[in-house]
Amino acid sequence: MTNTTLITFIIYLVAMLGIGVYAYRVTANLSDYILGGRRLGPGVAALSAGASDMSGWLLLGLPGAVFAAGMNQIWIAVGLTIGAFLNWWYVAGRLRIYTEVAADSLTLPDFLENRFHDRSRLLRVISALVILVFFTFYTSSGLVAGAKLFEASFEMSYTSALWVGAIVIISYTFLGGFLAVSWTDFVQGLLMFLALIAVPVVTMMEVGGWDAVTQEAAAINPGFLDAFHDMTLLGIVSLMAWGLGYFGQPHILARFMALRSAGDVPKARVIGMGWMVLSLYGAIFTGFVGVAYLHGEVGDSEQVFIVLSNVLFHPVISGILLAAILAAVMSTIDSQLLVSSSAITEDFYKQLFRREASETELVWVGRLAVLGIALLAIWMASNPDRSVLDLVSYAWAGFGAAFGPIILLSLTWERLSRNGALAGILVGAATVVVWAELSGGLFDVYEILPGFLFCGLTAVVVSLFGGEVSPEVRAEFARVRSEFDRAR
Known part of the structure; x- marks a missing residue:
C-alpha cells in the first residue's frame, strides 16, 4: 500500500472516531445508548440497517464465492432480496409500534417479555442468552474480515491486523452507543454502495467490456456463466433460504424499533x-469480472475486491475503496456489539440484579459489556483460516431460526403464547446447532431452513394446546393492529 493510500485510509478512521466522540456527548441515558431515543429518520435507519446487515461478507465473502464458483452463487442474493423486502413490509412498522406499546421495550428480549406479560423472566433470559451466543460468532466473523483487510493491505501479521481493526471499532461503539453506530453506518453504507458500483464497472472496462468478460470467464470454466451449474433444486432452495434470516436478526430489528414513527417505514423501505x-x-x-481480469488466480478468493482495488485505482481512490471494506466490517460489528451489550445491560444486569441502577451506571455497564464481548470475539477470530462466509452463515442461521418465526407470529397472531414462543426459540436454536454438525443428503441443506420450520411449527402447536390469551395481551394486540392500520 502506498503512503497516499494509507493517509486516505487513516483520515477515514479518524472521521469515524470523531462521530463516536460527538455521539458520546449527546448520549444522556440508556434509551439513547441502546435505541438513540427512537429518533432515527428513514434515510439513516434504512442505510444503517443495510450496512449493519451486509458486513464484510458483502465485499469479501460474496465476491469471493462468485470468484471461486461462478454465477450459481447468485441464489443467495435472490433469497436475501426477497427476505429483506418482506421484513420491511411485514415486520418494520408493526414492530416499531408494538415495542412502544409493550412498555416501551428497548431490546428484543425486553419486547418478548412485555409482549407476553411474562412474569417469570424466563423468556427474557433465554432469548438474551441466544443473542449472546450467536452474536459472539457473528462478531468474530467481522473481526476475521477486518484482519484479512489489514493483513493484505498493510503487510501486517494476522494477529496484529486483528487487534488494530478491533481497537478502532470498539472505540467508537464504546463511546457513542446507538447514535454513533447509526450515524457511522449511514456514512459507511454510502461508501460501500459507491465502491460496489465503481470496482466492477472499472474492472469490466479494463477487460474490454461485458462480452470480453464473459468470454474470458467461459474460457476458464464454462460453468461460471450458468446460474444452474452444479445446482440441484435442494441446493437452490438452501441458498435462497438465507432470506429467512432477516426476520430474526436483532441488529436489523433494532433499526425498526428506533425509527421516529411507523409512518417513516415506506420511505425507509424504498431507500433500503x-x-x-x-x-x-x-x-x-465484482467477483465475476474479477475472474476475467485475474484469470481465476488469487491467493484467497475472499480478497478479490482488495486485489482489484489496489491494482486498478489511483492510490487515493484505492484508499477510499479499502476503507469501504472496513466500513462494511465496522458497520456490522458495532451493531452486534451494541445489541449484545444491550442484552447484558438491560436484560441481565438491570432486570435481574440492579433494578435501582442509575442511567449513568447502566450506560457504563453497557460500555464495559462491549469491551468484554469484543475480547471474547477476538479470541475466537484468532485462527486466520476461519472463513468469513462460514462464520456469518452459522450466526445468521441461529438468529433466523430462533427468532424469525417468533417475531412474525408475535406481530400477526394474537394466540401465540409465552410457552409457545419459548419452546420455539429453544427448538430453533438447537436445530441449527445440531444440523450444522451433520452432513450428507438432506442434512446438506442450510440449517436455517429446518430450524425456521421447526421453530414455527413448535410455537404454533404449543400455543394451540395452551390456555386462552389474557385480556391484557389481547387488548395490546388490538391496539397495535389499529395503530398500524392508521399509520399505513
Whole structure:
C-alpha cells in the first residue's frame, strides 16, 4: 500500500472516531445508548440497517464465492432480496409500534417479555442468552474480515491486523452507543454502495467490456456463466433460504424499533431496498469480472475486491475503496456489539440484579459489556483460516431460526403464547446447532431452513394446546393492529 493510500485510509478512521466522540456527548441515558431515543429518520435507519446487515461478507465473502464458483452463487442474493423486502413490509412498522406499546421495550428480549406479560423472566433470559451466543460468532466473523483487510493491505501479521481493526471499532461503539453506530453506518453504507458500483464497472472496462468478460470467464470454466451449474433444486432452495434470516436478526430489528414513527417505514423501505439490490449485485459482478481480469488466480478468493482495488485505482481512490471494506466490517460489528451489550445491560444486569441502577451506571455497564464481548470475539477470530462466509452463515442461521418465526407470529397472531414462543426459540436454536454438525443428503441443506420450520411449527402447536390469551395481551394486540392500520 502506498503512503497516499494509507493517509486516505487513516483520515477515514479518524472521521469515524470523531462521530463516536460527538455521539458520546449527546448520549444522556440508556434509551439513547441502546435505541438513540427512537429518533432515527428513514434515510439513516434504512442505510444503517443495510450496512449493519451486509458486513464484510458483502465485499469479501460474496465476491469471493462468485470468484471461486461462478454465477450459481447468485441464489443467495435472490433469497436475501426477497427476505429483506418482506421484513420491511411485514415486520418494520408493526414492530416499531408494538415495542412502544409493550412498555416501551428497548431490546428484543425486553419486547418478548412485555409482549407476553411474562412474569417469570424466563423468556427474557433465554432469548438474551441466544443473542449472546450467536452474536459472539457473528462478531468474530467481522473481526476475521477486518484482519484479512489489514493483513493484505498493510503487510501486517494476522494477529496484529486483528487487534488494530478491533481497537478502532470498539472505540467508537464504546463511546457513542446507538447514535454513533447509526450515524457511522449511514456514512459507511454510502461508501460501500459507491465502491460496489465503481470496482466492477472499472474492472469490466479494463477487460474490454461485458462480452470480453464473459468470454474470458467461459474460457476458464464454462460453468461460471450458468446460474444452474452444479445446482440441484435442494441446493437452490438452501441458498435462497438465507432470506429467512432477516426476520430474526436483532441488529436489523433494532433499526425498526428506533425509527421516529411507523409512518417513516415506506420511505425507509424504498431507500433500503434500492441500496441493497444495487450493492448485492455489485458484489456479485465484482467477483465475476474479477475472474476475467485475474484469470481465476488469487491467493484467497475472499480478497478479490482488495486485489482489484489496489491494482486498478489511483492510490487515493484505492484508499477510499479499502476503507469501504472496513466500513462494511465496522458497520456490522458495532451493531452486534451494541445489541449484545444491550442484552447484558438491560436484560441481565438491570432486570435481574440492579433494578435501582442509575442511567449513568447502566450506560457504563453497557460500555464495559462491549469491551468484554469484543475480547471474547477476538479470541475466537484468532485462527486466520476461519472463513468469513462460514462464520456469518452459522450466526445468521441461529438468529433466523430462533427468532424469525417468533417475531412474525408475535406481530400477526394474537394466540401465540409465552410457552409457545419459548419452546420455539429453544427448538430453533438447537436445530441449527445440531444440523450444522451433520452432513450428507438432506442434512446438506442450510440449517436455517429446518430450524425456521421447526421453530414455527413448535410455537404454533404449543400455543394451540395452551390456555386462552389474557385480556391484557389481547387488548395490546388490538391496539397495535389499529395503530398500524392508521399509520399505513
